[in-house]
Amino acid sequence: MAQPTLAVAPNRHIGLNSLATVLNDQKTRAVDVIAAAGTLHSDGARLVIPGTSPVLSSAGVTMAPGSFALSDIALGGVSAKLDIPMPYLRRMAAEDVPLLDYNINRWLERDDRRFLVRCLRHDSTGGDGTARAFLSDRYLRIDNLDVLMAALDGIRQAGVGVQVASCDLTERRMYVRFVSPEVQVMAPQLLRNYRSPFNGRRGSDLPVISGGFMLTNSETGYGKYTLAPYLRIEVCSNGQTVDRGTIGRTHLGARITDEDGVIDASPETMRRLLGLITSQTVDAVRAYLDVDFVTRAVRDLERDAGVAVTRPDETIKVVSQRLKYTQEQQTAILAHFIAGADLSAGGVMQAVTSVARSIADADAAYRLETTAAEALRVAAAAA
Known part of the structure; x- marks a missing residue:
């Protein structure tokens, strides 16, 4: 029997109990806020949101502004909602945070909409954390x-x-x-x-x-x-x-x-x-x-799976271009195709799904899993 040549991604494919544990923890730390644009501002690439940080004093518990680091996903939401190009936001976040704050704050000041900001606090007792999404107030949670x-x-x-x-x-x-x-x-x-x-x-x-x-x-x-x-x-x-x-x-x-x-x-x-x-x-x-x-x-699947692939490099390049796979994914698919030893359109499909199982990025893996059947059809037509 041939020896294994490739490995499954070690950080993925967790069990149901592990997933439930993580989700329960996130639920205890989650906070969702509806806020008018004019009440929000960015300070040091952190979104400051009124009424989100509990403060205990002799007078009781009051809600002070909370400070939430803008995740890349939240930054993408800011880009989409305020119409600021995402590459520009990322560059400012990396190279000039004061300029990032200035741009976000100026556009927030000119906006009259409300937004849903989904955050995760650092712990369940309250306080600051991370803004994980910046969404429309029509978003159904x-x-x-x-x-x-x-x-x-x-x-x-x-x-x-x-x-x-x-x-x-x-x-x-x-x-x-x-x-x-x-x-x-x-x-x-x-x-x-x-x-x-x-x-x-x-x-x-x-x-x-x-x-x-x-x-x-x-x-x-x-x-x-x-x-x-x-x-x-x-x-x-x-x-x-x-x-x-x-x-x-x-x-x-x-x-x-x-x-x-x-x-x-x-x-x-x-x-x-x-x-x-x-x-x-x-x-x-x-x-x-x-x-x-x-x-x-x-x-x-069997209808096109048996079509022979005689030029794997060219066929997999066509599949990757048609389905917008990255160059890295294209290279990995070819390696898995060779390791799988099935020199057919069905073998291309198998290579796509085995790459999906082996890569660390679960979002990219999902896209491969959902396009594998189409990869089969494209490979059969291109072979």
Whole structure:
């Protein structure tokens, strides 16, 4: 048996318990603020927000201004909302912070809108922290922990055996991949020439694909909550989404009408919203975790997978240009294609998913997982 040649990213693919621990900690430190532009200002690349820092004195607890470091994501929100070019903001943050403060403050002074600022305090007792997102006051807050709990409740109600394959959490999104050992399809045609670059096993020895689904959510403005069909190849544990039947819920809602200041979600609003997520999860589990559904998805992949790739460099370059992969990703895909030993369009798809599993950037990995099927089609056409 061939020796493993490539490694899985060590900082990713955490377990459900680890994910829940992190999300619980974040929830205790989270603070959401609606603030008029004119009440905000930047000081030393930190956003100063009134009424966000509890101060204990002999008179009791009062709320003083809090100071929150602008994360790169929050800086991106400032760029989008105030129409300041992001490269310019980043350069000022790196080279001239007073100029950064001046630019942000001048444009805030001229704005009459309100914004939602999502922050994480340093600890649960209050005080300063990090501004992790700068958003519209129409942004509908659907938090990762609530989404996860609602989805797990939907899985329980659906009554189908499901395992958590892996989880990833970044500043942009949460990713949870579920698979079912009860829903497996044989795919000897798709996997006959493939060799796992991680453990050296051949697809012909274990030509099994499991059905599942991927749950994603963003708390910081990077896409809606979604449930998408997901396939996992058992010989290597690579996975990818399927181009059909994605369920989602946008984060755009009605304008927040609360008074300016720290806000909490309406219990009734959240109850209805999370109930919808639970219901959608039940529907998704029953639709995606079906042998016929998975069989059709596999057969769709097999249609173009057998096309021979005789010029890997050129074919993978075309795939990378069409799908806007980076040069680094293109190089990695070629290396995984060679290690996988499947010299076909299906081998290109496998290389894309194995790169996704091996890289440290979970957001980039997600994009690879969601474009792998398209990479197969482009490779077949270009070969």
